[in-house]
Amino acid sequence: MSKPEELLSSIFGFSAFRPGQAEIVAAVAGGxxxxxxxxxxxxxxxxxxxxxxxxxxxxxxxSPLIALMxxxxxxxxxxxxxxxxxxxxxxxxxxEEVFAALDEGRLKLLYMAPERLASGGxxxxxRRINTSLIAVDEAHCVSQWGHDFRPDYLRIGDLRRALDVxxxxxxxxxxxxxxxxxxxxxxxxxxxxxxLRGFDRPNIRLAFEVKDQPRRQILNFAAARKxxxxxxxxxxxxxxxxxxxxxxxxxxxxxxxxxxMDPDDRRAVEARFQREDGLIVVATxxxxxxxxxxxxxxxxxxxxxxxxxxxxxxxxRAGRDGAPAETLTLFGPDDIRLRRSQIDEGLAxxxxxxxxxxxxxxxxxxxxxxxxxxxxxxxxxGETSDPCGNCDLCETPPELFDGTEAxxxxxxxxxxxxxxxxxxxxxDILTGAMTDKVRERGHDGLPTFAxxxxxxxxxxxxxxxxxxGHDLIRPDPERHGAFRMTEAARPILRGEEGITLRRDTIRKxxxxxVVKTLVSDEDxxxxxxxxxxxxxxxxxxxxxxxxxxxxRTLIE
Ligand code: ADP
Ligand code: MG
Ligand code: ZN
Numbered sequence: 001m002s003k004p005e006e007l008l009s010s011i012f013g014f015s016a017f018r019p020g021q022a023e024i025v026a027a028v029a030g031g032x033x034x035x036x037x038x039x040x041x042x043x044x045x046x047x048x049x050x051x052x053x054x055x056x057x058x059x060x061x062x063s064p065l066i067a068l069m070x071x072x073x074x075x076x077x078x079x080x081x082x083x084x085x086x087x088x089x090x091x092x093x094x095x096e097e098v099f100a101a102l103d104e105g106r107l108k109l110l111y112m113a114p115e116r117l118a119s120g121g122x123x124x125x126x127r128r129i130n131t132s133l134i135a136v137d138e139a140h141c142v143s144q145w146g147h148d149f150r151p152d153y154l155r156i157g158d159l160r161r162a163l164d165v166x167x168x169x170x171x172x173x174x175x176x177x178x179x180x181x182x183x184x185x186x187x188x189x190x191x192x193x194x195x196l197r198g199f200d201r202p203n204i205r206l207a208f209e210v211k212d213q214p215r216r217q218i219l220n221f222a223a224a225r226k227x228x229x230x231x232x233x234x235x236x237x238x239x240x241x242x243x244x245x246x247x248x249x250x251x252x253x254x255x256x257x258x259x260x261m262d263p264d265d266r267r268a269v270e271a272r273f274q275r276e277d278g279l280i281v282v283a284t285x286x287x288x289x290x291x292x293x294x295x296x297x298x299x300x301x302x303x304x305x306x307x308x309x310x311x312x313x314x315x316x317r318a319g320r321d322g323a324p325a326e327t328l329t330l331f332g333p334d335d336i337r338l339r340r341s342q343i344d345e346g347l348a349x350x351x352x353x354x355x356x357x358x359x360x361x362x363x364x365x366x367x368x369x370x371x372x373x374x375x376x377x378x379x380x381x382g383e384t385s386d387p388c389g390n391c392d393l394c395e396t397p398p399e400l401f402d403g404t405e406a407x408x409x410x411x412x413x414x415x416x417x418x419x420x421x422x423x424x425x426x427x428d429i430l431t432g433a434m435t436d437k438v439r440e441r442g443h444d445g446l447p448t449f450a451x452x453x454x455x456x457x458x459x460x461x462x463x464x465x466x467x468x469g470h471d472l473i474r475p476d477p478e479r480h481g482a483f484r485m486t487e488a489a490r491p492i493l494r495g496e497e498g499i500t501l502r503r504d505t506i507r508k509x510x511x512x513x514v515v516k517t518l519v520s521d522e523d524x525x526x527x528x529x530x531x532x533x534x535x536x537x538x539x540x541x542x543x544x545x546x547x548x549x550x551x552r553t554l555i556e
Contacts, residue, residue: 003054004022004025004026004029004050004054005017007050007053007054008046008050011050011053011079011080011081012046012049012050012079013079014046018042018043019042019197019198020036020038020042020195020197020198021043021046021047023195024036024038024047024195025046025047025050025051027168027193027195028047028048028051028133028135028166028168029050029051029054029055031055031133031166032166032192032193033166033167033168033187033190033192033193034166034167034168034169034192034193034194034195035139035168035169035171035179035182035183035186035187035192035193035194035195036168036169036170036171036194036195036197037170037171037172037173037179037194037195037196037197038170038172038195038197039172039197039198039199039200039201039316040172040201040312040313040316040317040320041201041294041316041317041319041320042172042197044137044170044172045072045137047168047170048061048133048135048137048168048170049072049076049081049109051133051168052108052109052133052135053081053108055132055133056130056132057129057130057131057132057133058102058107058108058109058110058129058130058131058132059108059109059110059131059132059133059134059135060110060111060112060126060131060133060134060135061109061110061111061112061135061136061137062112062113062114062117062134062135062136062137062153062156063111063112063113063137063138064113064114064137064138064141064148064150064153065113065138066085066087066088066089066113067270068137068138068292069085069087069111069112069113070085070087070089071292072111073085073109073111076109081108081109082101082106082107082108082109083107083108083109083110083111084097084098084101084102084107084109084110084111085098085110085111085112086098086110086111086112086116087111087112087113087116088113088115098110102125102129105130107129110129110131113152114141114150114152114153114155114156115152117152117155117156117158117159118152118155123159123162123163126159126163127162127163131163131165132165132166133165133166133167133168134156134159134160134163134165134166134167134168135167135168135169135170136153136156136167136168136169136170136186137170138170138171139153139169139170139171139182139186140171140172140173140178140182141153142154142156142181142182142185142186143173143177143178143181143182143185144181144352147306147307147309147310147313153185154185156185156186157185157186157187157188160186160187161188167186167187167192169182169186169187169192172312172313172316173309173313175309175359175380175381177355178309179194198383199312199377199378199381199383200374200378200383200385201316201319202374202388202390203319203322203323203324203325203390204315204316204318204319204325204326204327204390205324205325205326205327205390205391205392206315206327206373206374206377206388206390206391206392207326207327207328207329207373207391207392208328208329208330208331208366208367208369208373208392209328209329209330209331209392210330210331210332210462210465211330211331211332211334211335214302214330214332215243215246217328217330218232218243218300218302218328218330219246219247219250221298221300221328222247222250222252222280222300223250225297225298225326226251226252226278227277227278228278228297228298229273229276229277229278229279229280229293229295229296229297229298230280230281230296230297230298230299230300230318231280231281231282231283231287231296231298231299231300231314231317231318232247232280232281232282232283232299232300232301232302233283233284233285233287233299233300233301233302233303233305233314234282234283234284234302234303235284235302235303235304235335235338236284236303237258237259237260237284239282239302239303240256240257240258240282240283240284241256241282243256243282243302244256244280244282247280247282252280253276253278253279253280254279254280254281254282255269255272255279255280255281255282256269256281256282256283257269257270257281257282257283257284257286257287258283258284258286258287259284259286266286269281269287270287270291273291273293274291274292274293277295282302285305285310285314288313288314288317291317292320293317293320294320294321295320295321295323296317296318296319296320296325297318297319297323297324297325297326298318298325298326298327298328299314299315299317299318299325299327300327300328300329300330301314301327301328301329301330301331302330303330303331303335303338304329304330304331304332304335304336304339304363304364304367305329305363306339306342306359306360306363307356307359307360307362307363308359308362308363308366308377308380309359310363311329311363311366312377312381315327315329329367331364331367332465333423333461333464333465333468336364336465336468336469336475337468337475337481339360340357340360340474340475340477341475341477341481343356343357343360344477345477357471361471362380364468364469364470364471365469365470366380367469368465368466368469368470368502369393370393370398370400370500370502371387371393371397372387372388372391372393372394373388373391373392373393373394374387374388374390374391374394375387375388398502398503399502399503400500400501400502400503401500401501401503402498402499402500402501403463403466403499403500403501404492404497404498404499406452406455406460406463406501407463407467407472407489407492407499407501408492408493408495409430409448409451409452410426410430410452410460410463410464410467410473411472411473411485411489411492411493412447412448412493413426413429413430413446413448413452414426414473414483414484414485415485415493416446416447416448417429417441417443417446419476419479419482419483419484419485420479420482421482421483422475422480422481422482422483423460423461423464423483425437425438425443426464426483427452427457427460427461427464428443429443429446429448429449429450430448430450430451430452430455430460431450431452431453431455431456431457431460432444432449432450432452432453433457462501462502463501464483466501466502467489470488470499471486471488472485472486472488472489472492472499473485473486473489474486
């Protein structure tokens with residue numbers, strides 16, 4: 001057995017490396033500058049902890065969260081590794097203990113928050129203790145493009161230059177801009193040895209649903225998974241509280257969590273979630289990086305996340321143990337409008353804003369996908385794959401239709417009314433509804449008046465939502481959300497390109513499930529029959545039908 005493998009089992013208690021770990025450990029232990037991109041739960045910590053034991057001297061670990069550091073230090077100590085952290089959360093004794101271990105040359109891993117690099121004494125200390133490696137966890141925090149930017153991460157480059165030791169950076173964020181920024185800021189632009197480990201988390205089921213009765217949708221999703229640990233992400237603090245209460249009233253163990261809470265209360269929720277089985281935490285994105293619970297069985301988004309990276313990180317908290325886990329993301333036109341205006345009204349410079357719009361577009365593209373979601377998600381991260389069989393679209397392929405004509409009609413209605421209106425009025429024009437507003441403005445005289453009579457109002461709403469999703473139109477925050485056409489829409493308007501839309505989401509916003517059959521869950525063969533029936537229903541009657549699992553029954 002090689003030395004790394006020996007330590008893997010004797011210290012960490014693992015029988016084998018996970019994909020990618022062995023190569024990364026070899027590079028880091030060999031003193032090469034390394035950038036490792038691995039999915040959440042992929043096992044990045046081991047890739048610097050193990051090399052730290054193979055190298056002389058101290059490995060300094062820069063990590064963004066005190067909770068993360070403490071967990072890792074505790075784990076290492078329990079395994080008999082000399083590790084310590086210097087954080088603002090330390091007691092005096094803890095700090096003294098760390099210094100004593102350093103002075104005696106015992107300490108192998110020293111964790112510190114990036115803020116600590118700002119103090120002059122830190123460099124002197126790190127020189128004195130024979131630092132032989134810098135490990136940077138959550139390295140995307142160095143990226144101003146990313147969602148977790150931490151200004152003090154920018155000091156790490158100086159530290160590396162001053163100490164002149166190898167640096168290993170770890171992150172789960174793989175998009176190219178972030179990668180490039182990490183290389184610039186941490187490695188002075190000299191490419192490190194880079195490992196990009198597969199992003200697929202095949203055990204996580206992916207699903208999106210258009211918001212119809214959002215609270216009911218979340219409650220149903222939770223009810224079908226009663227007793228399992230889960231997270232519901234919400235767009236606002238207020239919603240975390242009301243939704244947690246609704247879940248409690250539904251007989252779940254649930255509590256809320258957001259950045260506005262007292263730090264002690266937040267810690268209490270974190271600890272309870274870690275400890276208890278079957279707790280649901282309804283949270284804003286503040287509930288995140290510090291969570292290291294392996295058996296989170298599901299993650300639901302009550303509101304659309306802000307980017308595809310955020311989505312990936314958030315759903316990635318489920319199923320770290322590799323067992324099946326499920327996700328559901330709700331979205332609707334209001335989410336798209338909100339996310340767009342958050343970007344537009346933010347203080348970021350224009351190039352940053354357009355990058356943020358692009359990241360949101362990538363997520364919307366995933367939401368409005370017409371085939372396998374995982375394929376699409378992985379493609380965003382630069383990976384090609386086959387249809388997964390573990391997403392809603394693989395299970396129930398959506399009905400598609402050529403939406404080119406509908407989109408062109410909608411675009412021309414937008415242009416003919418001077419890009420001054422939102423979906424409601426535009427749909428009235430398209431469907432020929434004689435409202436007061438239509439009459440007053442003389443919009444019944446437009447050539448586009450009533451040209452969309454072939455589609456009912458609800459279908460037009462879905463067309464507009466999908467047009468937003470494909471970034472063909474954007475709500476203008478300066479003009480009460482009136483739609484403007486984007487450059488991306490021009491080829492369609494000119495007849496140079498067509499567009500395929502989904503019919504299922506359109507129908508979903510119209511109808512309710514119609515068939516309810518109760519069967520015993522022991523009747524496993526019935527399940528496949530039910531699934532086939534559901535598919536047939538979706539195809540022929542064009543109404544949504546669900547198979548819902550509960551403790552004792554299967555309901556379609
Ligand atoms: P990341 O930082 O990439 O999100 P972690 O380092 O937190 O992932 O590891 C996730 C989980 O995987 C942890 O519970 C860890 O103990 C476990 N793990 C890491 N490496 C292995 C391995 N080789 N075999 C089994 N489990 C592992
Ligand atoms: Mg980690
Ligand atoms: Zn799929």
